[in-house]
Every structure is written in structure tokens, then in C-alpha cells.
Amino acid sequence: MARIVMKFGGTSVADLERIRNVARFVRREAEAGNAVIVVVSAMAGETNRLVALCKEAGEPAPGLGAHGVEYDAVVSSGEQVTSGLLALVLQNQGLRARSWQGWQIPLETDLAHGKARIADIDPEAIGAAIDGGEIAVVAGFQGVAPDGRIATLGRGGSDTTAVALAAAVGAARCDIYTDVDGVYTTDPRIHKLARRIDRISYEEMLEMASVGAKVLQTRSVELAMAYHVRVRVLSSFDPPEAPGPGTIICDEEDIVEKKIVSGITPSHDEAKISLLAVPDEPGRAAAIFTLLADANINVDMIVQSPSRAPGHANISFTIPEADLDRAVALLRDAKEALGYSALQSDRSVVKISVIGVGMKSHAGVASVMFKTLADRGINIQNISTSEIKISVLIDSQYAELAVRALHQAYGLDRTPGAP
Template sequence: MPVLVMKFGGTSVATLDRIRRAAKRVGVEVAKGYDVIVIVSAMSGETNKLVGLVDETSPLYDAREYDAVVSSGENVTAGLMALTLQEMDVPARSWQGWQVPVRTTSAHAAARIEEIPTDNIMAKFGEGMRVAVVAGFQGISPEGRVTTLGRGGSDTTAVAFAAAFEAERCDIYTDVDGVYTTDPRVCEKARKLDKIAFEEMLELASLGAKVLQTRSVELAMRYKVRLRVLSSFEEQSDEAGTLVCDEEEIMESNVVAGVAYSRDEAKMTLVSVADRPGIAAAIFGPLAEAGVNVDMIVQNISEEGRTDMTFSCPTNQVKRAEKAMEEAKAKGDINFHGIIADENVAKVSVVGIGMRSHTGVAAKMFKVLSEDGVNIKVITTSEIKISVLIDRKYMELAVQALHDAFELEKAS
């Protein structure tokens, strides 16, 4: 029988009533003739509660025990979902990561999936099991310890299972009914997209859209897994939600597919750095080693052998970045006159595969922001996206203005 993967996020399994509702959706797909692999998250709020217990018990915790505790939330949901399906006379069985086994690296709390053998689950399907309910977010290390994949890791689990089992589709059930042109809470004209290309979704996810975890989209693109994002709280049809798919499946699309934003950004400038070969490596090497996620980078014109180097990073990494730079300066690796940190900025981006074949998108974006009195501090571009750093107080205005300017409320 064809295999379908269905993933239910924390809000979709937050209570027993919601688990029953999710189980009914699974039952519908079983009735259509699918063998179903259900990936479940922990019940809403449970992971935060478990993380809090670990922090309270041991502030400098052993990451192996952190994973042992934090992964337990998914085990509870998987068991409850399997029991609910059994009550509906659907042959179901729960699976923890180690039972599949989901083989991962040893990087506790941030493990990566290396292999998912299909033999055990396929054998059970052959014996009459119709639904395998798998605890998301978890796996097993080469040393035989439980690992977790990082926050949002259940999305990655679902896509990895869809790739391993060559599933017809991977449905991600969440608390939104699809992918929108921008955040509907910021722009009321935001429109739900019927389809979006993998590359566009990857850019939107990495630029602040929180619908899907970035790693899950990377996996889907690499293995050509058709993803569908749906609401677990609304009536479904075969056309519901948003399909994340290959560019070739989209006949026509707008030049710009969506506007993304990230509120918690900081702009950091190293003032008067010696302009010499290797200076960029001397700056960004220590930042990488310190775990600072650098995004936009701008180097000013050199004057008398000195230059300013500006970069952006998340606001919660500013202190770490400052420490790394001061340590590098103390070692004599770099020399600068000061560090300026501006934590009141936001990143706004426009994304679209249509940019490859259309000119003038950047000019239009800059003109719109200028007309609304929004000053651009930093600009970065790729083949299908343009991002700007602006004062945070203008973020919502910028998102709304760009959404209007590119007429994203209209379908192509």
C-alpha cells in the first residue's frame, strides 16, 4: 500500500480531545488505503516544562540526560495517539526513536538524522499494522543514547521518514491553515498560497517565517518530498493547505512570493579595523567558534588602511559576539577602536523565484521604503531574496507597504 506521513504539532495534540480529532484525520487516510506513519510532537507546553525542570535541577546539565528528559514528552503523545486509534479499531502501534531506529549523530540537543532503516516498520505493516505512531524530535546515537534534534525537530523527523519510506506526501498539521504571503497578524491582506517552491519556503523559513523548521525544508528539497501544510482545526479537502513542491509544479507565480521579517535582530559594527588580507577570517572565525549566527555583512570603504566592518546577528547573541571580539583583540588577532551594537533593528525580506527573470525588484523595494520614510541600514541579496535591516519601529509599516507594492493579495 502507498505510505503517507502525517505530522501533528504540539497545539494539534495539546489535549485528549485534540488527539481524538487528529486520530480521526488519520482514520480517514487509512480508509483511503494508505499505510500511515504519524509523527507526533509533545503536547503543547510540555517540552518547555521539561526543559525548565532540567534547568532547575542542574544549570550546567549533562546534555545526554537533558535529552533523556526532554524527549519523554513525545513518548507520551505517541502512546496516547496509538491508544486512541486502537479505540477506533485502527491497528496502530507507537514507536520511540530507538525502536525504529532513527540513527543520529552524537550531538545531544542538536543531533542530525543519519539513517532511518525501514525494515522494522514495513515488517509490521506487512503483519497488518496500519498506523505507526512515531515519537518525533528524537533518535539514537551510535553510543546507544537517546538524542534530540533541536526545537522544531519533529518537522525534520516527518520529512526524513517521508524520504526514507518514499511516501506519497508528507502532511504537516499545525495551528495555521497554510503558508501565507506574510504574517496575517502584521498584514491583514496576507493571502494563503496554494503552492510555494522549496527554495522560496527555505528562504522564508530562514528569514523568520515560523511555519516550518528550516532543516525540514532543506531535507524536503534534497529528497523531493512533497510537503503540505494544513490546519488541524479546520475541515479538510484535497486542496486544503499549502503544497511545498518543486518549482516545475508551479505553472505561474508572482515575482515576489512573500514578505518575511525577523524582529530580534542586532546590528554590530567594529569601528576602524585594520584593512589587510585575512581580516574577515580573523573576525568571523572567532564569531563562528563562539556560536554567533552572523547574517548580513557590510565592509565600508577603506581609508588610510582602516575600515569599519558591520554585521547582523540575533539580539540574544550580542554579548557573546562582543566577548569573542574582545578576546580576539586581546590575543592580537584583530585591532579595532570600538564595538557599536544597535539592538533596535529588524530584518525585512522579500522572496520569490520570479526575481531570477525579472529586474527592478530591488529598485521598487527601496523606493517603497523611501516613500514611507524608512531608512535602510544594511542590504543583502541572493538570487531569489532581498533583505534589509531597518529600525524596528518601522518593521510592521515596511511589511505592509511591501505587501501592497508587490500586490501579494492578488493571485498570479
């Protein structure tokens, strides 16, 4: 009997009809002889409703209540309700089941209420329950902190709950049911030749998540990588009796047929700032980026190039588009101190990232990228690289053209008509 973990997000448990549908997926795994833990999110919309109530109630005045603790007590109730309802539906369909709240397992967190990290999970009681044939329905997104209060893990935390439970009980796999049927080589909504990826490594999945692929929460992938939990992404909108194969996220060495490039991801949530004619002296760049870091603004894709003014340089970089106004205001206020002559900003940029573990051992990935874009007359503004990712910043009007051209150049196109 294998232990497995299944996780269903908010749209998969949006109402009782959807919850009954989830029960069919669970029944299939239980009847196949597995010992099953199911992790559930709050019903779609419920977390937003509870967060809005907390917002209306107001923030605690400093020193009068620990930040986030009451928020956690209120918002965690959403998953509590879903876990009870799914357990009832399973019982109603003739299966043994019970709900588990985080504090009942217990799933222990740190004290960072509202965005807690998991500290420890006791696998004894829940492991014994599922081995005895009772389905465990766990309220995701929450645990109990050292203060004895409920702590939530932050948005998307149910993915992390599922992966952490899978690690704790030594599950054979952790199936994340969502509203897409897997991870794709690129967004299928913008390119119809995108292919579902059969297997992808943790590292690649992390890079894809970091550039905006919203299939899995980044922390859950980090956790899966650390504990070698085999995660599968599949769709709860597939027929419960025969879901698709989904995408398996696993160790690189478990992927027999390694692609050089696994995916291509456009990220539109970028803006570019250029500071012209900054004095080329030690400490100038540090001053700029310290100013932004102190304001909690993430800087990426830094390029320094010689300025026409001798002894000066132009510095350009990208930041999240949502922070642009704030960053521009900060930099303008510090113009004299920083010593630049002009500031330019640009929202119409897109970051195109090419991701693949094969890059580690294959040269030429970058040159294919540059040549492919050059052939289409697309100018590369900034570049950044990691061991398994190359990102370029281009004019946003070329986003789709670039994705399609690169998708073909790296041999990712699905044969039209093939599945």
C-alpha cells in the same frame, strides 16, 4: 493504496480531547484508503517539564557520562506517551493502530545526543505494517544512536522525523498539521492582506525559515528538498472532515504559476554594530569576524565603507540581537588590537527580506524594492542578497510600513473579501 505521513505538533496533542480530534484527521485518511504513518510530538508543556527536571538534576561532571545521553532518555519519554495514547484512542475508535518508538523502527541517528541527525531508517517493518492496514503512530523527535541509547533530534525534531520517514517509505506526501493553515506571503498578524501561498519551493521555504518564519524546522525542509518529499502545511484546528488545502512545499518545477516574489518576511531578532575608522589593511576585517565566530556569534549583512579618516574604513554588520551584549564586550576588550576608533550599536533595526525563486530569471526585483522604500522615505542601512532573497536593514519603526508597501508593490495583496 498510497502511503502518507501525517505529523501533529504539541498544541495539536495538548490533551486527550485534542488527541481525539487528531484521531478524526487520521481516520479520514485511513478511510480514504491510504496507508498511514502518524508522527506525534510530546503533549504541549511536557517537553518543557522534562527539560526542567533534567536541568534541576544538573549537568554531568566531565568524563562521567556522555553529554546529553541521559537528557535524551528523560526528554524522549514525552513523545513515547503521546504515541501510546493516540494509538489507544485510534483502537478505541475502531481502527487498527500501534505505537512505534524510534528504536523499534529502527530510526538510527548519529552520536550527537540532544541534537542528533538521522543516519538511516529501516522502512521494512513499518512499511509492511501500514500496507497491512495498521496505522503506525511514531514517537517523533527521537531515534536510536550507535551506542544503543535513545537520541533526540533537537527542538522541532518531529518535523524532521516526519519528512525522513516519508522519504524512507516513499510516501506520496507528508502533511504537517500545525496551528496555522499554511505558509503566508507575510505574517497575517501584521498585515491583513497577507495571502496563504498554495505552493512554495523548498528553496524559498528555507530562506523564509532562515529569516524567522517558524512554520517548519529548517532541517526538515532541507531533508524534504534532498529527497523530493512533497510537504504540506495545514491546520489541525480546521474541521477534521474538511481541512483547508494548506500550503504545498515542493520542487520548483512542480510550481506551474511561478511568482517572482513569494513572500516578505520581517525579522526583528537583529542588532547592528558599526566599528568606525578601522585601519584599511589586509587582515583587519578577518580579525574582527574571527573574534566573533570563535564566540559562536553569527555575522550577517556586512558593509564596508570609506571613513573620513584617510586609510580607514567603517565596518558595519548585523548579529542576532540576543548576542549583542556579548559581542560588544568582546569587541571593546579587543579595541586596541582591532584598531578602530569608536563602536556604535543599535537594537532598533529590522531586517526585511523579499523571497522568490522568480528572482533567478527576473531582473528588477531589487530596484522595485529600493524604489518602494525610497518613496516612503525609508532609509536602507545594510543590504544582503542570495540567489532568491534580498534583505535590507531598516529602522524598526518602519517595519510594518515597509512590509505593507512591498507586499503591494510585488502584487501579493489579497483582494479584500476574497478567500
